[in-house]
Amino acid sequence: MAGEQPEVVLLSFWCSPFAMKARIALAEKGVPHEIREENLPHEKSNLLLRMNPVHKKVPVLIHKGKPVCESSLIVQYIDEVWTHESPLLPSDPHERARARFWVDLLDKTVGQPSLLFSPVFSLNFFARAWFTLSQQPAD
């Protein structure tokens, strides 16, 4: 109906890896949604500023008018609300913890390009990634 708000809206930015996480989760779960592109970094819509007044960043998931901010929390919310499709995380608690470890690591690195491009940080990051992978039990 004209003028009716869609139930699920994602405030996004085309090249945001954080917004991409939310988009993949929505696609995996088959949730009908509308994407509203922000014009970052120059402008922020009033809707973005109203829905995410603390960080003023995308992505923001707006579900029935209520905002969920922070990409990892959005993915968790999508997983908890739309349970008709298979869960996004493994059922085994240890596997789940491992998946969360990688999400957390990427959140902390991709969000900080200055760190990501620092040679010392990169070395440290890849050393830690290698260590974690090497802890996997052989099948």
Ligand SMILES: N[C@@H](CCC(=O)N[C@@H](CS)C(=O)NCC(=O)O)C(=O)O
């Ligand atoms: N921790 C946030 C990071 C989100 C983020 O950094 N978004 C960037 C786009 S990639 C943004 O909105 N930047 C606008 C700004 O910094 O003002 C999340 O995981 O959602």
